[in-house]
Amino acid sequence: ATGTGYVWDTQYGWVDTGTGGLSPADATKLLQPIAHPFAHPDTKRRLHELISASGLLKHLEPIEAGLASEEDILRVHDRAHFDRIVAESAWPKGGDAGDGHSPFGKGGHQIAMLAAGGAIAAARAVVEGSVKNAYALVNPPGHHAERDRGMGFCIFNNAAIAASYAREVLGVQKVAIVDWDVHHGNGAERIFWKRSDVLNVSVHQENCFPAYSGPVTSRGEGEGFGYSVNIPLPPGGGNAVYEYAFRTVVIPALRAFQPDLIIAASGYDASMMDPLARMMVRSDGYENIAQQMLDVADEVCGGRLVLVQEGGYSPYYVPFCGLKVVERMAGVSTGFDDAYFPIVSTKGGDVLLDHEKAAVDAAAPLVSDIR
Numbered sequence: 327a328t329g330t331g332y333v334w335d336t337q338y339g340w341v342d343t344g345t346g347g348l349s350p351a352d353a354t355k356l357l358q359p360i361a362h363p364f365a366h367p368d369t370k371r372r373l374h375e376l377i378s379a380s381g382l383l384k385h386l387e388p389i390e391a392g393l394a395s396e397e398d399i400l401r402v403h404d405r406a407h408f409d410r411i412v413a414e415s416a417w418p419k420g421g422d423a424g425d426g427h428s429p430f431g432k433g434g435h436q437i438a439m440l441a442a443g444g445a446i447a448a449a450r451a452v453v454e455g456s457v458k459n460a461y462a463l464v465n466p467p468g469h470h471a472e473r474d475r476g477m478g479f480c481i482f483n484n485a486a487i488a489a490s491y492a493r494e495v496l497g498v499q500k501v502a503i504v505d506w507d508v509h510h511g512n513g514a515e516r517i518f519w520k521r522s523d524v525l526n527v528s529v530h531q532e533n534c535f536p537a538y539s540g541p542v543t544s545r546g547e548g549e550g551f552g553y554s555v556n557i558p559l560p561p562g563g564g565n566a567v568y569e570y571a572f573r574t575v576v577i578p579a580l581r582a583f584q585p586d587l588i589i590a591a592s593g594y595d596a597s598m599m600d601p602l603a604r605m606m607v608r609s610d611g612y613e614n615i616a617q618q619m620l621d622v623a624d625e626v627c628g629g630r631l632v633l634v635q636e637g638g639y640s641p642y643y644v645p646f647c648g649l650k651v652v653e654r655m656a657g658v659s660t661g662f663d664d665a666y667f668p669i670v671s672t673k674g675g676d677v678l679l680d681h682e683k684a685a686v687d688a689a690a691p692l693v694s695d696i697r
């Protein structure tokens with residue numbers, strides 16, 4: 327198949343993230359209400375609008391999100407979690423995903439079901455071959471959501487739900503989930519912790535969020551031992567360490583696993599301008615890892631690659647990072663540059679530092695336990 331599928335739904339721009347940055351406004355703590363909380367949906371709406379205004383949208387195959395079914399959600403999440411989200415979604419001001427810092431508005435369960443449905447629709451289009459690869463620009467994100475609870479702005483684990491749908495409904499045998507959001511992909515890791523037919527690889531800033539989650543020693547259990555790969559990176563890493571981590575660990579892990587489908591939890595919060603982490607990746611750094619993923623997908627699974635949007639909190643920079651990634655997926659150049667490149671290009675991250683190389687080299691031997 328050729329063509330790049332694209333999922334966006336207007337309601338992804340309607341996620342109500344409340345009045346606080348991470349903590350809701352609280353006069354007793356002098357926490358003021360804020361117009362653009364960290365997880366405000368405008369950041370992802372701006373990425374969609376840049377994809378549209380740049381002309382790239384015309385080169386993409388639109389894929390309808392549709393609501394995931396209860397059955398789709400329950401392949402990954404407990405009934406109790408699902409029922410609580412639906413119940414709190416009926417409250418006048420909505421509820422919380424599960425950590426007290428992840429609010430959603432009234433009717434928010436519907437948008438979360440659309441996000442999971444968008445990831446499913448993208449995976450289905452790729453597996454059925456109506457497109458070669460696909461970008462699911464979904465919201466709210468999902469990679470922190472575990473079976474029994476949401477956290478870190480995540481309600482349902484969109485990528486894990488798509489992976490389970492591909493395996494149990496579409497008959498895909500081996501799925502790899504590669505998470506380059508800057509925060510640890512704890513959700514899919516826990517969900518597939520004991521499985522060896524889903525490989526989970528997470529590249530993240532060490533100890534950023536969840537706290538103390540995703541050390542290199544966290545490798546899975548039983549049948550699943552070796553099929554959770556964690557590459558924690560020291561703060562301050564930029565293009566160089568991400569290029570090195572993908573070239574020397576992530577891509578070899580995918581070659582060893584030989585998946586039938588690759589799903590990427592694609593967040594842009596490792597960027598030079600993100601408020602919720604301390605990495606320094608630029609748009610050209612994201613282009614590089616995207617190209618490495620496209621090449622290995624061509625090599626091992628006929629190019630079957632689905633990117634599912636996760637985090638990314640800079641309304642300035644997420645649009646340009648995402649634009650460059652989707653351009654690479656579609657093999658199209660819009661002719662528009664990263665408008666922030668003059669600002670971010672002189673700030674470093676281009677040289678692999680010894681302690682960064684050491685952190686990646688610590689994870690390299692993990693690949694030998696993948697078959």
Ligand SMILES: Cc1nn(C)c(C)c1/N=N/c1ccc(/C=C/C(=O)NO)cc1
Pocket residue numbers: 348425427467469470478479507508509535593595602636637638
């Ligand atoms: C502070 C604090 N205090 N407490 C108790 C909690 C639960 C706190 N949450 N911190 C957070 C929550 C979410 C993120 C990023 C999520 C993301 O982008 N994932 O991809 C970062 C920090």
Ligand SMILES: [Zn+2]
Pocket residue numbers: 507508509593595636637638
């Ligand atoms: Zn993140």
